Amino acid sequence: MPTTKELATFFKNKGFIYPSSEIYGGLAGFYDYGHTGTKLKHNFENLWRKYFLSLDDNYFEIDTAQIMHENVFKASGHLENFMDPVAISESGHFERADHLIEKATGKRAEGLSIPEMKEIITKNNIKCPVSGTKIVDVKTLNLMFSVSLGANGSPGYLRPETAQSPYVNFRLQYELQRKKLPLGLALVGKAFRNEISPRNLTLRQREFTQAELQIFFNPAKVDEHPDFSSVKEYPLQVVLVADRESNMTVERTPQMLLNEGLPQFYVYHLVKIQQFYLDTLKISKDKFRLYQLDDKEKAFYNKYHFDIEIELSEHGFTEMGGLHYRTDHDLKGHQEVSKQTMVIHDEESNSKFIPHVLELSFGVDRNVYALLDLNYDNDQERGNAIMHLPPQLAPFFCAVFPLVKNKPDVVKKAKEVQALLKQSFPCYYDESGTVGRRYARADELGVRYCLTVDFDSLDDHSITIRDRETTKQERVPVSSLKERLSQLFIK
Numbered sequence: 001m002p003t004t005k006e007l008a009t010f011f012k013n014k015g016f017i018y019p020s021s022e023i024y025g026g027l028a029g030f031y032d033y034g035h036t037g038t039k040l041k042h043n044f045e046n047l048w049r050k051y052f053l054s055l056d057d058n059y060f061e062i063d064t065a066q067i068m069h070e071n072v073f074k075a076s077g078h079l080e081n082f083m084d085p086v087a088i089s090e091s092g093h094f095e096r097a098d099h100l101i102e103k104a105t106g107k108r109a110e111g112l113s114i115p116e117m118k119e120i121i122t123k124n125n126i127k128c129p130v131s132g133t134k135i136v137d138v139k140t141l142n143l144m145f146s147v148s149l150g151a152n153g154s155p156g157y158l159r160p161e162t163a164q165s166p167y168v169n170f171r172l173q174y175e176l177q178r179k180k181l182p183l184g185l186a187l188v189g190k191a192f193r194n195e196i197s198p199r200n201l202t203l204r205q206r207e208f209t210q211a212e213l214q215i216f217f218n219p220a221k222v223d224e225h226p227d228f229s230s231v232k233e234y235p236l237q238v239v240l241v242a243d244r245e246s247n248m249t250v251e252r253t254p255q256m257l258l259n260e261g262l263p264q265f266y267v268y269h270l271v272k273i274q275q276f277y278l279d280t281l282k283i284s285k286d287k288f289r290l291y292q293l294d295d296k297e298k299a300f301y302n303k304y305h306f307d308i309e310i311e312l313s314e315h316g317f318t319e320m321g322g323l324h325y326r327t328d329h330d331l332k333g334h335q336e337v338s339k340q341t342m343v344i345h346d347e348e349s350n351s352k353f354i355p356h357v358l359e360l361s362f363g364v365d366r367n368v369y370a371l372l373d374l375n376y377d378n379d380q381e382r383g384n385a386i387m388h389l390p391p392q393l394a395p396f397f398c399a400v401f402p403l404v405k406n407k408p409d410v411v412k413k414a415k416e417v418q419a420l421l422k423q424s425f426p427c428y429y430d431e432s433g434t435v436g437r438r439y440a441r442a443d444e445l446g447v448r449y450c451l452t453v454d455f456d457s458l459d460d461h462s463i464t465i466r467d468r469e470t471t472k473q474e475r476v477p478v479s480s481l482k483e484r485l486s487q488l489f490i491k
């Protein structure tokens with residue numbers, strides 16, 4: 001199992017992810033994606049769009065400003081509530097207090113009050129992890145980045161979640177999309193948080209990408225979903241608050257979760273999320289779980305809250321996203337502060353109400369990290385690492401090699417093959433080093449098929465396809481190459 005340190009070196013060497021501003025020593029909590037990382041990230045985002053936007057014909061994507069009006073965050077409650085607890089040591093070092101406690105005691109500390117944290121720190125004699133000195137205070141810190149705008153420096157904020165953008169867009173989009181519910185507004189974009197202790201590469205950054213879908217719906221319909229019968233037997237991987245003692249993931253059907261008091265509209269989306277991870281991202285079932293948060297742990301705006309978790313090599317089960325039932329918390333807040341009504345007249349039910357919001361929230365960088373971590377395999381037999389990424393996620397699906405680079409006819413043919421394929425598949429050309437070395441490089445980037453043009457190709461117009469997973473080779477005529485690769489891409 002790779003450590004974060006091992007992964008960090010690998011990610012940098014292969015152009016996936018590395019510290020931002022690195023020639024100046026880097027900046028804590030900021031990372032750049034190189035060309036391979038960017039392709040992987042885009043592939044994840046595009047699969048996410050394709051899957052979640054197709055859940056309903058009335059779901060749409062928007063793209064919005066990242067700096068927002070101060071009143072947005074008065075209305076949402078972020079100015080008042082978006083706080084993290086910080087432990088301050090005698091040496092002046094700042095550390096996330098709940099994480100410090102969790103590390104020292106092995107118990108979850110999310111949601112504890114400041115006096116509770118102070119007590120645990122004193123009782124367990126927890127010291128600063130950097131200087132070893134005493135913790136002298138614990139207080140809260142707002143995580144938002146403020147910016148001053150224009151010459152007069154009027155205040156604005158970098159959004160701490162993409163979610164507020166669809167909320168302030170709701171009224172207009174609802175009118176434009178013919179006043180129909182449920183209405184889904186999706187956004188893939190940056191969010192900014194002044195994290196106290198950014199760490200573990202892209203798992204906790206100060207600038208990161210979220211992919212969030214906000215579903216606005218009629219609250220009277222929370223106990224129904226038209227497609228529920230198609231998922232009602234699906235085995236969900238869940239840890240309910242009641243399972244905490246055993247810390248075991250329990251397989252439960254959606255019906256069992258309805259019996260626990262969760263609404264049908266909510267449970268349906270738990271299924272869709274799990275199916276995305278297992279069927280589209282190909283995450284194995286035992287590495288995935290939906291973790292229910294208790295009243296103290298839930299975000300301040302949520303009525304129901306499950307985290308989406310994946311088990312990482314070094315960090316155990318780690319939050320990748322969440323399914324949040326935010327009720328009318330945000331729209332009501334925006335109505336109060338903006339003085340613009342969020343009450344709609346729903347023609348279907350002939351009733352008036354403020355829509356409720358179900359939020360499907362995903363951290364793109366954490367998911368990309370998880371995909372790299374889970375698919376990384378330092379193969380001792382082959383002597384190189386292999387990225388077992390599914391074809392739809394890998395930065396490149398295939399690579400074309402001439403067997404040798406000093407035979408112009410072979411090189412010409414290989415370049416022709418790559419030109420033919422690159423319109424249809426992410427594909428690169430490589431002629432440098434031995435074929436073995438080129439295979440190794442391709443394995444490390446997750447390239448599923450390496451295509452080699454050899455001397456025989458000049459006569460039989462066929463080439464060799466080598467499978468990353470098995471290293472088995474098959475000979476395919478160039479004329480049917482696109483068709484063959486299309487079959488393999490879908491597999």
Ligand code: GAP
Nearest residue numbers: 161163203204205208319320321361362363366
């Ligand atoms: N709109 C709801 C919301 O923002 P959240 O649980 O605070 O909820 C959603 O964040 C997801 O964003 C998290 O599950 C995580 O994947 C990602 N995320 C949050 N903070 C992050 C950070 N500092 N660095 C990287 N990803 C982060």
